[in-house]
Amino acid sequence: MSICDREREKHLCSLGCQDCEHFITILQLISIVLLAALLTAILVKGSVVPRSQEHDQEKQHIHQKLDQLKSGLDNLCRPCPWDWMLFQGNCYFFSTYQKKWKESVTACKDMGAQLVVIKSNEEQSFLQRTSKKKGNTWMGLSDAKEEGQWLWVDGSPLQWRNYWSVGEPNNQDDEDCAIFSNPGWNDVICSYKAFWICKKPASHCSK
Structure with missing residues (x-):
């Protein structure tokens, strides 16, 4: 190599x-x-x-x-259910949708209450002010049994008339049921749909 x-x-x-x-x-x-x-x-x-x-x-x-x-x-201790409002010893439920007057009466009964019956000036002011934020709202007042004889759903007669709006009630078109309207009460046909208010006594708390 x-x-x-x-x-x-x-x-x-x-x-x-x-x-x-x-x-x-x-x-x-x-x-x-x-x-x-x-x-x-x-x-x-x-x-x-x-x-x-x-x-x-x-x-x-x-x-x-x-x-x-x-x-x-x-x-x-809760005197009223969560979605109810307490005022002077009573609980109030303000609906979020609308029904006819008789349907509103039934809805309140189903909740263990009644369509609101007004017993004092303070209660009227509270309800008128609160319902004004929502719009037309049913109360438990009607003259369907006898025209001009306004009765609450508990059977008691209307004791005052100074909360009606001017010119109301006028029974136009057979108006037999009352609503909170602005600025006062108004009579409308009972098939009209409006919000509603239920009322029942507040619960007592045991000490």
């Missing part, structure tokens, strides 16, 4: 070793990356589990607090 052949073989060997070392280096880098990815996955999984457990514990704690609060509210 000539000197040139020896030098060429030596050179090729050295190139082969360099390629081999380069390949090994790449394998080592890939191994390091895979190991790092595996460690990251393990760490993330380890951190998610406690957080999930903490979240579940926090939700359970909130539910317990809400249950305690609900229990406390249930034990409080």
Whole structure:
């Protein structure tokens, strides 16, 4: 073998070793990356589990607090149901949609109340002011049994007439039922649809 052949073989060997070392280096880098990815996955999984457990514990704690609060509210004395308004010892329900007069009477009975019967000037002022925000609103007053004889739904007769608007009641088109209107009472046909007010006594709290 000539000197040139020896030098060429030596050179090729050295190139082969360099390629081999380069390949090994790449394998080592890939191994390091895979190991790092595996460690990251393990760490993330380890951190998610406690957080999930903490979240579940926090939700359970909130539910317990809400249950305690609900229990406390249930034990409080409420003279009126949540969606009723208290005024001078009575509870009032102001409807959010409209019905005919007879339907309103029935709706109040179904709630253990009656379509509102007014017993005082203070009550009239309160109801007139509150109903004004809603619009025309039924009261429990009608002269359907005998024209001009206005009776409340509890059978008692109307004792005063100074709350009617000017020119009312006029019985135009056979108007037999009374509403709160602006600025006072008005008689309209009983098939007219209006809001309504129910009334019942407030509950007494035991001490």
